Amino acid sequence: MSQKPNLVSCYFERDGDQWLGFxxxxxxxxxxxxLEEAHRxxxxxxxxxxxxxxxxxxxxxxxxxxxxxxxLKYWAKFYWTMFQQVLRHRKSKRRRAVKEHMSIPATCA
Structure with missing residues (x-):
């Protein structure tokens, strides 16, 4: 089974004293x-x-x-956060959006 790199879209949001990762x-x-623990x-x-x-x-x-x-509402938050990160050239203290590489077999992606 061949592998192809895929980007996985993740969104992190602070909720009180917790970070949620989606x-x-x-x-x-x-x-x-x-945030680091949520990411891990x-x-x-x-x-x-x-x-x-x-x-x-x-x-x-x-x-x-x-x-x-x-x-869709989570994708909207993700893209809005990505847009803000690009515009501000810095990351928010309450939200982060990331795309990460992950190899998934081509037959399943």
Missing amino acids: CLDFTLVTQARS KLDSQIRDYVSDALVGQDRAYANQLLNRRAP
Whole structure:
């Protein structure tokens, strides 16, 4: 199975004393006390999710699981935050949007 790099869209938002991390491509969410911890937890969750979809007992549904997108309102927040980051040339203390590379087999992407 060949691998192709994909960009995974993630959005982080501060909610009180917690950071929420959203993976918009797979509709995954995590929370932590710091942005860095939320980022690590979401990265781990994404890798586990993709691995389970590809080699776990749900592999028959891999195509559906790897193409499960978040609702439009979260994508709007993601792109608005990306737009603000580009305009301001700095990151907000309350929100972050990132695109990260992840290899997913081409047959499932």
